[in-house]
Amino acid sequence: MTRPSFRFPDGFHWGAATSAYQIEGSPLADGAGPSIWQRFAHTPGMMSNGDTGDVACDHYRRYKDDVQLMKALGLQGYRFSINWARVLPEGTGRVNAKGLDFYSRLVDELLENGIAPNVTLFHWDLPAALDDRGGWLNRDSAHWFADYAEVMFKALDDRVPRWATLNEPWVVTDGGYLHGALAPGHRNKYEAPIAAHNLMRASGAGIQAYRAHGKHEIGVVFNIEPKYPHSDSAEDLAATRRAHAYMNQQFADPALLGSYPPELKEIFGDAWPDFPADDFKLTHQKVDFVGINYYTRAVVKHDPQAYPLKAVPVRQPNQTYTETGWEVFEQGLTDTLTGFRDRYGDIPLYITENGSAFYDPPVAENGVLDDPLRTNYLRKHLKAVHKAIEAGVNLKGYYAWSLMDNLEWSLGFSKRFGLYHVDFATQQRTPKATAKLYAQVIESNGSVLDE
Ligand code: BGC
Numbered sequence: 001m002t003r004p005s006f007r008f009p010d011g012f013h014w015g016a017a018t019s020a021y022q023i024e025g026s027p028l029a030d031g032a033g034p035s036i037w038q039r040f041a042h043t044p045g046m047m048s049n050g051d052t053g054d055v056a057c058d059h060y061r062r063y064k065d066d067v068q069l070m071k072a073l074g075l076q077g078y079r080f081s082i083n084w085a086r087v088l089p090e091g092t093g094r095v096n097a098k099g100l101d102f103y104s105r106l107v108d109e110l111l112e113n114g115i116a117p118n119v120t121l122f123h124w125d126l127p128a129a130l131d132d133r134g135g136w137l138n139r140d141s142a143h144w145f146a147d148y149a150e151v152m153f154k155a156l157d158d159r160v161p162r163w164a165t166l167n168e169p170w171v172v173t174d175g176g177y178l179h180g181a182l183a184p185g186h187r188n189k190y191e192a193p194i195a196a197h198n199l200m201r202a203s204g205a206g207i208q209a210y211r212a213h214g215k216h217e218i219g220v221v222f223n224i225e226p227k228y229p230h231s232d233s234a235e236d237l238a239a240t241r242r243a244h245a246y247m248n249q250q251f252a253d254p255a256l257l258g259s260y261p262p263e264l265k266e267i268f269g270d271a272w273p274d275f276p277a278d279d280f281k282l283t284h285q286k287v288d289f290v291g292i293n294y295y296t297r298a299v300v301k302h303d304p305q306a307y308p309l310k311a312v313p314v315r316q317p318n319q320t321y322t323e324t325g326w327e328v329f330e331q332g333l334t335d336t337l338t339g340f341r342d343r344y345g346d347i348p349l350y351i352t353e354n355g356s357a358f359y360d361p362p363v364a365e366n367g368v369l370d371d372p373l374r375t376n377y378l379r380k381h382l383k384a385v386h387k388a389i390e391a392g393v394n395l396k397g398y399y400a401w402s403l404m405d406n407l408e409w410s411l412g413f414s415k416r417f418g419l420y421h422v423d424f425a426t427q428q429r430t431p432k433a434t435a436k437l438y439a440q441v442i443e444s445n446g447s448v449l450d451e
Pocket of ligand 1: 019022167168173223293353403408409417
């Protein structure tokens with residue numbers, strides 16, 4: 001019998017992902033402290049349509065039902081994040097037992113249903129009390145994070161096989177400290193590199209804490225968006241290198257190589273600090289895996305007006321764009337995986353997020369929701385993942401973004417990435433056609449993609 005062409009390696013891990021502020025709701029319940037996202041969302045003008053995470057998917061109360069949705073898909077793994085301020089309302093010190101208990105119950109529920117938890121410690125919702133002390137601009141943030149991580153490891157590592165320190169630190173600094181579209185909403189070129197550096201010091205300190213208190217695997221999750229030059233001109237090639245260094249290497253390099261790419265100094269100019277050499281001993285820790293979040297690529301052109309990169313993305317004619325304005329470009333996922341392996345070596349990798357927002361029609365009376373554009377995106381990207389494995393990339397698993405429609409940060413509920421549709425008025429969940437395809441992919445370990 002010949003092996004079906006899109007069958008994945010035995011043991012390939014299939015999951016779906018979410019994050020705390022995007023789905024949980026009840027952000028202040030049971031003694032939780034506010035996070036920066038709680039504050040940001042309640043600041044007039046920051047969120048599309050005035051949406052907030054006050055209710056979101058009400059997962060904090062409906063988590064048992066949601067685990068059944070995962071089971072119905074046949075998920076082997078579920079990636080979620082901890083709201084730090086539920087566990088440590090002031091960010092440091094006192095532990096809120098009820099907050100910790102929520103995550104402990106969630107982990108038990110997953111395990112009882114045969115689903116492996118994959119826990120992200122920081123998916124953007126910094127405790128507001130720590131922001132009041134300077135947040136990621138304060139060098140102490142590395143120690144705050146390591147102390148919080150230790151609390152979590154001691155409570156859950158007996159049951160959690162896979163951890164990540166941070167999710168997408170680039171988004172935190174670009175959106176939160178440079179351009180201000182995301183919490184904490186700063187617009188300051190002098191702050192962004194400092195916040196970035198402290199995030200990677202925190203990740204390193206968290207990994208060190210794991211070596212002392214944990215027994216399984218820990219890694220870190222980066223968003224990678226490959227950059228392709230608009231033309232062969234020297235200016236466009238240099239712009240592409242800057243864009244790549246800024247987004248794709250600014251965090252992975254200090255974590256995996258112990259240094260920064262030289263382009264960052266060029267980009268930030270006098271805002272780029274001379275970081276103490278010793279810091280790189282902390283940022284550069286051995287990881288058990290790296291998680292890569294992939295959504296799209298950018299074709300890059302030199303533009304002297306564009307701040308701070310002097311580079312702009314160029315829209316591609318005749319290509320499909322998602323509702324978040326991202327080009328559907330699956331070859332970029334293959335290139336990301338092979339490129340990452342070529343630069344950083346043979347580290348085990350996971351795709352920890354991949355997905356698309358498209359307009360969804362209302363749920364039909366027969367309960368069916370066809371989402372052909374999203375289904376097409378999933379199909380194409382899984383084939384691209386398979387191609388990378390054939391090219392020898394050590395890829396261990398794939399998590400779809402997202403289990404269900406949720407709060408797309410400052411874009412509110414307007415962008416739907418879910419495998420399950422959520423009616424936010426009734427909290428009714430309905431599987432989309434993409435969920436059905438994904439269940440078949442999992443069941444057949446990819447063979448269904450041959451059809
Ligand atoms: C984040 C998610 C987000 C998704 C879609 C990633 O940047 O980790 O929280 O919802 O992309 O924008």
